[in-house]
Amino acid sequence: MNITKRENAYRVRVFNGKDADGKFLYSSMTIRFDDPRFEGMTEKKRDKAAEAIAFEFEQQVNALAVLPNVTFKTFAERWFVDYADIQHATTTRERCEDFKERTYEALGDMRMDKIKTIHVQSFVNSLTKPGVNKVDPEKGLSRKTIKHYLSFVSSIFDYAIRIEMLTKNPCTNVKLPPEVHSEKKIYTPEQAEEFVDLLYSEAPLKHQLFATIAIICGLRRSEIVGLRYCDIDVDTHILRIKRAANYSRKKKEMYVGNTKTESSMRVIKLPQIVIDLFEKYKAQEIHQKKFMGIRHTDEDFLFCDTTYTKIMYNGIPYNYLKKMCAKHGMDFYGIHSMRHFVASAMISKGTDAKTVSEILGHSTPATTLGIYTHAFNEVKARATDEIVDMLHINEKYCRQA
Numbered sequence: 001m002n003i004t005k006r007e008n009a010y011r012v013r014v015f016n017g018k019d020a021d022g023k024f025l026y027s028s029m030t031i032r033f034d035d036p037r038f039e040g041m042t043e044k045k046r047d048k049a050a051e052a053i054a055f056e057f058e059q060q061v062n063a064l065a066v067l068p069n070v071t072f073k074t075f076a077e078r079w080f081v082d083y084a085d086i087q088h089a090t091t092t093r094e095r096c097e098d099f100k101e102r103t104y105e106a107l108g109d110m111r112m113d114k115i116k117t118i119h120v121q122s123f124v125n126s127l128t129k130p131g132v133n134k135v136d137p138e139k140g141l142s143r144k145t146i147k148h149y150l151s152f153v154s155s156i157f158d159y160a161i162r163i164e165m166l167t168k169n170p171c172t173n174v175k176l177p178p179e180v181h182s183e184k185k186i187y188t189p190e191q192a193e194e195f196v197d198l199l200y201s202e203a204p205l206k207h208q209l210f211a212t213i214a215i216i217c218g219l220r221r222s223e224i225v226g227l228r229y230c231d232i233d234v235d236t237h238i239l240r241i242k243r244a245a246n247y248s249r250k251k252k253e254m255y256v257g258n259t260k261t262e263s264s265m266r267v268i269k270l271p272q273i274v275i276d277l278f279e280k281y282k283a284q285e286i287h288q289k290k291f292m293g294i295r296h297t298d299e300d301f302l303f304c305d306t307t308y309t310k311i312m313y314n315g316i317p318y319n320y321l322k323k324m325c326a327k328h329g330m331d332f333y334g335i336h337s338m339r340h341f342v343a344s345a346m347i348s349k350g351t352d353a354k355t356v357s358e359i360l361g362h363s364t365p366a367t368t369l370g371i372y373t374h375a376f377n378e379v380k381a382r383a384t385d386e387i388v389d390m391l392h393i394n395e396k397y398c399r400q401a
Contacts, residue, residue, distance in 0.1 A: 001058045003051065008033050012054040014061045027061045072115060072156070073108035079156045089257050091246045099152045102127070107153070112160060117170045124150055128177050143177055150174060185333040187341045198328060203320070205284055209277045210303065210317045214335050217268050218342030218360050221335045222246050225314045226256055229282060230298040234275050239268045241361065245311050254311045264361035343368070347375040
């Protein structure tokens, strides 16, 4: 660092690495004598204060000095090792890997300190263009997928800020494409009843229990697959959700991890039908394990493969139930749609957003309100009709007319 005292200011010059051609780079700043920070100081004290300001400037430059030659791709690969491998769940980490190709193509060769909001916005906009979507070439990516891409890029810049390599995140003011509201495919009460009738008349006990938990309790698929026998208390009818099991595409196997959010770790009161199915299923599994010479413990996972050595692959219930419904010409909207059915059914019966949120394991009631806005609006609309019915206003008005 070099400080030069001039006629009415200090000139500070700090070495800032080299460019791609090996040329020395410098950062400089000017501190004027009339700077408010020097007010009331003698010349000697002002010189000392200027040195302190210059030292702070040097620290800032040193923190950023690594950046001139660091491209987004290079730093992103470092982020994967230093941050994502440690902080992210396996499925989240693998999803980020999927984002690399398109993101690196757009931003990979750009220097981290040169990427501005307009560059990220341009990348986001490009994801909406026809041809980007490999499944449906006539469309761009969905808003949800684009949001994941933006989150990926933003996380990398957040990490750069956290380690004091940057001071701003260019993703902050980037706008996502307008949200297109599409109606979720949710079972009607009649469809749900028809599904349950078919389930109990045809499905094996394992799938009966799995689907009943899904369509009555609204658990996520990963939460059901992650259940152990000890998570269900038959005396108190309490179900404790403590973990989740997902499939790793990279390792080609199931793994057990944390629930989606901290709020997803919750307690649910089970109805008698679930307890009855659970006890019947448990007795069946203990008998089968005994026949195979396997000792049963309540720490065992509820749903395992046929050898009882691994957790059941999470696609098995979906595949079975889909085929079962197709065989009888019945619509099957997926296991997650059962979660939506539970939410809609509770809301239609007047359950408040906070309670629905707690049962579903959402992070906040605001999440529940955002997802099920239409259902809550229908309840609000019915509320005024109920007041009219209670006061018999329609009848009185007709008599008056």
